[in-house]
Amino acid sequence: MSFDLKARTWDSDPEKRNRASLFAVEITGITAGSIINKALEFGCGTGLVSFNLKDKIRDIVLADNSRGMLEVLNEKINSAGASNMTIYHLNESNPLISAGTFDLVYTLLAIHHVKDLDRLFYDFGRIINPGGWLIIGDLYTEDGSFHINDPDFDGHRGFDPEDLKRRIIAEGFENLSIRTLDSIKKVTGSLVKEYPLFVLYGRKH
Incomplete structure (x- = not known):
């Protein structure tokens, strides 16, 4: 999938906008009562999730x-005029581990594109402050048809969130919880298929 080519029309999809808003509501509910001064959105795209949170969090790195x-x-x-939002271009010169430290890291439908999840979770464990939150929204395990129109896709076919939970706990997180967020409907010919999403969240000890 070429996200560069899709960027200009990304926000025109009402389902993407609604899903981002729903995820932002989840984030707000999960972190209620916590002091969140600085947050990072991993795999931010055009910032749909973070624009729903920019008035609630002092500083956001995208x-x-x-x-x-x-x-x-x-x-x-x-x-x-969102002066509290800062862009961080992930590449070999700007790895995630160098992005700073945060009270909250959140990511929606991004980690299934990441091949080396163990490295990603290792980095999350180093950039999130003690007591800080990690909140992941992504696909439950699917049959590979979600990216059927993206022949170059070489990521994960969704996840068993219990497996992710074990791997994240190994990086110093605790009190992890899983719940269903939403589902994505895709139409192929006359067939409508639903792909459910989960939210996995916990805190760095």
């Missing part, structure tokens, strides 16, 4: 490796 997505995001930040 990280992605798609230059096209970040160009659109930069335009949105400038247009909104």
Whole structure:
């Protein structure tokens, strides 16, 4: 999937906007009562989730490796005058581990594109402050048809969240919980298929 090519029309999909809003509501509910001064969105795309949170969090770093997505995001930040939102272009020179430290890291439908999940979770464990939150929204295990129109896709076919839970606990997180967030409907010919999403969240001890 070329996210650079899709960046200009990404926000025009009402389902993407609604899903981002729903995830932001989940984040707000999960972290209620916690002091969140600085947050990072991993795989931010055009920032749909973070724009729902920008008035609730003092500073937000938005990280992605798609230059096209970040160009659109930069335009949105400038247009909104959102001075508390900062872009971080993930690449070999700017690895996640160097992005800073955070009270909250959240990510929606991004980690199934990451091959080395153990490294990603290791990095999450180093950039999240003690007591800070990790909140992941992604696909339950699916049959591979979710990316059927993306022949170059070489990521994960969703996840068993219990497996992710075990791997994340190994990086110093505790009190992890899982619940169903939503589902994505895709139409192929006359067939409508639903792909459920989970939210997995916990705190760094």
